[in-house]
Amino acid sequence: MSTAVLEQVIQRAIDDQAFREQVKSNPTAALGGYDLSQEERTAVTSGDEAKLTALGIEPRLSKVYKVGA
Numbered sequence: 089m090s091t092a093v094l095e096q097v098i099q100r101a102i103d104d105q106a107f108r109e110q111v112k113s114n115p116t117a118a119l120g121g122y123d124l125s126q127e128e129r130t131a132v133t134s135g136d137e138a139k140l141t142a143l144g145i146e147p148r149l150s151k152v153y154k155v156g157a
Contacts, residue, residue, distance in 0.1 A: 091144035094128050098145055098153050101132070 131139040
């Protein structure tokens with residue numbers, strides 16, 4: 089598990105609408121280039137704020153990140 093990689097994914101999804109939409113529609117393709125655990129992938133695809141924070145994502149990023157937003 090790498091908090092830095094997970095943070096990169098979250099920040100990219102916040103900044104890049106097309107990537108965020110791909111995370112929702114085809115998470116396997118969107119996240120394929122990132123070294124994430126299954127738990128991290130689940131947190132990213134669900135947008136679960138509590139899980140993301142528990143995995144080390146700053147609460148401010150967890151609050152901003154919304155899958156499909």
